Amino acid sequence: MISLKENAYKIEGxxxxxxxxxxxxxxxxxxxxxxxxxxxxxLNELGITVVQEIGKTGVLGILEGVKEGKVVALRGDMDGLPIIERNEVPYKSKNQNMHACGHDVHTTCLLGAAILLSSIKDSLPGTVKFIFQPAEEINEGALAMIEDGVLENPKVDAIYGLHNSPNISVGNVGVKCGPLMSAVDTIKIKIYGESGHGAVPHKARDAIVAASAVVQSLQTIVSRKISAFETAVVSIGTIHGGQANNVISDYVEMTGTVRTYNAEVRKSIPKIMGRIIKDICSALDTEGKLEYEFTLPAVINDEYITRIGKKAVAKISGKESIVIPDLSGGGEDFALYQEKVPGCFYFLGVRNESKGIVNEWHHPKFDIDEKALPIGAGILAQSALEFLTD
Incomplete structure (x- = not known):
């Protein structure tokens, strides 16, 4: 089996x-x-077939080996964030946006994988599809690419991807079978009452009091309705209601998020939440309505594909570099690909405390240790090679 480690470090510059x-x-x-x-x-310069404007602004590269075989996809996201960078570095952003989540890293690693795999095209037993995805930050890019057929013609058998991690030291890679990142759901709660003077609340139906009771009771979903052996988060992020200090509010609107890892737990929460809202509002002579959006599923790494991935990581950065990452409450639309084909998503360590590289995603001083780049490129390329030859 070919190891791409040496070549990965040769292209570090x-x-x-x-x-x-x-x-x-x-x-x-x-x-x-x-x-x-x-x-x-x-990609064109590497001799890779290019499909543009797939998923609106996405790019697909297709590398066909000399032999027919399986098809593996590698994915990297490309979009930045509307954040003004505060790092004083030679490569500081030139505009009002910033790669504060490290998607520049992911795109670079995927291009690096394309460089590595195109160099062994004559011995590649199958096809590699390089998915350069737009709009991960708004949870719409993966769906757009899937709807445009990125996993078809030829049909993809497996997919690998990665995200940098500022919580894992550079040189290490987080690899985990099963749940890795949470499902992300969005909720909106509307509560209707009847206005009145603040001095005579008994002649009104107070939506704010009902909303307060709802917020408190929603926290019992995790503590009383979900098994202690499962994980869930219910958070209310906004609450708006009322027009004046001496007027009973007739309407409150709240929004929030729900995070889960288990599909059955996720499925159960809207029903539980709806019943709590309805019954509490009824008891307080108001009416409550729930709008529940299943935004993104959880990132769940396939056992077989992850086992192959561990072999790839060991060949690029050594067995000792593999760490089991903590579950992340963040969401990732890579999960949408995993609903279609088995996949594995890595956490690439980019933290370096000695260089002050410690900030979290979306921070205006987020940065990475660039020593991670050949590791990420090598792991993606080696993962594809291991899968195609397995």
């Missing part, structure tokens, strides 16, 4: 150059026009 170019020129979701052109140009 090139990867740094790519990453810094992308970092200085971030673009927002579904506006990755220049990024897409940059990626397409690079």
């Amino acid at each position: 090139k990867l740094v150059e790519i990453r810094r170019h992308l970092h200085m020129n971030p673009e927002l979701s579904f506006k990755e026009f220049k990024t897409g052109k940059y990626v397409s140009k690079y």
Whole structure:
């Protein structure tokens, strides 16, 4: 079996150059026009077939080996965030946006994987599809690419991807079978009452009092309705109601998020939540309505695909580099691909305390240790090779 470790480190300088170019020129979701052109140009120069404007602003690269065989996809996201960067570095963003979640890293690693795999095309037993995805930050890019057929023609058998982790030291890689990142659901609660003077609340129906009771009771879903051996989070993030200090409010609107890992637990929560809202509001002479959106499923790594992935990681960065990451409450639309084909998602360590690289995603001083770039590129490429030859 070919190991791509040596070649991955040989292109480290090139990867740094790519990453810094992308970092200085971030673009927002579904506006990755220049990024897409940059990626397409690079793929064309490697002799990889390019499909543009898939999933609106996404790019697909297709590398066919000399032999027919299985098809594996590698995915990296491209979009930045509307954050003004506060790092004083030579590669600081040139506009009002920032790669504060490290999608420049993911795009770079995927381009690096394309460089590595195109160099062994003559011995590649199958096909690799490189998915450069837009709009992960707004949870719409993966769905757009899937609807445009990115997993078809040829049909994908497995998929690998990665996300940088500022909580894992550079040189280490988080690999875990089963749940990795939570499902993300969005809730909106509307409570209707009847206005009145604040001095005579008994002649009104107070939506604020009902909303307060609802917020408190929703917390019992996790403590009393979900098994202690399962994990869930219910959080109310906004609450709006009332027009004046001496007027009983007739309407309150709240929004929040629900995070789960188990599909059955996720499925049960809307019913439980709806009953709590309805009964509490009824007891307080108000009416409550719940709007529940299943936004993203959980990222759940397939056992077989992850086992192959561990072999790939061991060949690139050593068995000792593999760590079992904590569950993340963050969401990732990579999960939508995993609903269609088995997949594995890695956490690439980018933390380096000695260099002050410790900030979390979406922080204006987020940065990465660039020593992670050849590791990420190597792992993606080696994962594809291991799967195709297994």
